[in-house]
Amino acid sequence: MIWMLDTVLFLCVFSASLCFVGWMDARGIREIRLYSDEFLMAQEKAVKCRVLPDPASRRLSDRLELALYYSGIRGRYPFVSVKFWVLFQCFAALWVWILASAGRGFGTAFLCACGVPACFAAVLSLMRTRRYKRTEEHLLEAINLAEGFSATEEDSVAILAHCGEYIRGPVGQVLRRIDSLRDQGLSSRMILERLKLELEHPKWQEFIHNLNVCSMYNCDFVYVLQSSRKSTQRYLTSAKEKQSVKRVAKVEMAIIIVLSVVILVTMTELMDVSLRWLLWGSLPGKACSVYMAGILVIFVWSLSGYR
Numbered sequence: 001m002i003w004m005l006d007t008v009l010f011l012c013v014f015s016a017s018l019c020f021v022g023w024m025d026a027r028g029i030r031e032i033r034l035y036s037d038e039f040l041m042a043q044e045k046a047v048k049c050r051v052l053p054d055p056a057s058r059r060l061s062d063r064l065e066l067a068l069y070y071s072g073i074r075g076r077y078p079f080v081s082v083k084f085w086v087l088f089q090c091f092a093a094l095w096v097w098i099l100a101s102a103g104r105g106f107g108t109a110f111l112c113a114c115g116v117p118a119c120f121a122a123v124l125s126l127m128r129t130r131r132y133k134r135t136e137e138h139l140l141e142a143i144n145l146a147e148g149f150s151a152t153e154e155d156s157v158a159i160l161a162h163c164g165e166y167i168r169g170p171v172g173q174v175l176r177r178i179d180s181l182r183d184q185g186l187s188s189r190m191i192l193e194r195l196k197l198e199l200e201h202p203k204w205q206e207f208i209h210n211l212n213v214c215s216m217y218n219c220d221f222v223y224v225l226q227s228s229r230k231s232t233q234r235y236l237t238s239a240k241e242k243q244s245v246k247r248v249a250k251v252e253m254a255i256i257i258v259l260s261v262v263i264l265v266t267m268t269e270l271m272d273v274s275l276r277w278l279l280w281g282s283l284p285g286k287a288c289s290v291y292m293a294g295i296l297v298i299f300v301w302s303l304s305g306y307r
Helices: 002-027 059-070 083-105 106-149 158-161 168-173 177-183 189-199 202-217 223-270 274-282 283-303
Strands: 031-034 045-050
Touching: 031 202, 059 083, 059 106, 083 106, 106 168, 106 202, 106 223, 158 168, 158 177, 158 189, 158 202, 168 189, 177 189, 189 202, 202 223, 223 274, 223 283, 274 283
Parallel strands: none
Antiparallel strands: 031 045
């Protein structure tokens, strides 16, 4: 009997997932015609290309599309679309619910199934943060190499193609795909526009934008690359200072938590009451518990950003 109910539930969840991802696909990223007055002025016809959603968009489909793209999953496994990702989560949550309901109650199984999307979101967040940091590590190296190759090359795309042979990480992976973009017949400006969207880092986008402007107006590559290098160095120095401040804040918060635990244990011994009553048995205890929990939530939220 239980397997019949599980089968019916599976069919219901599967139908609801198909309807949901169909709605997301209808409202999500589409093939559009992109007109750029700044970079495509010399193009006689509009360029048809696939663009990413607006980073400021609050739609679930747009945010999930950006997370899949900037985490590197779409680049490594192109078939992992938003529809595939949502269906995979639904299947995983359903099987977790079936396995948990066999040995535990309905409430525990439901909580386990609800925890599956949270685990998927945490994995995406970790991969996205790791890719962002690896981009930051190799960005200055790419700019320095480009500054060296600018003395022998006159095309910005050729400069970046040479840099891709010596750079590792996400930056090197992106630059090594330039030859495949050339084989598609794209112009230098369109290749730079594609490269600009490949990585999430703002200094990478600023670097490619400067190269594009320099190529369009026949400016001096050396001057533009020197400006990008100085700007990136200032950015990285500021980022290191912020990381040091975060490390100090983590150490101080750990010390505060340890001292709070020691104080609570001492008070329970002196007052001869349980820890549960001390934290939630009186109005002052409830107020202090809520206050400390709010501090911890704000602290974790402040340190969880990408930038």
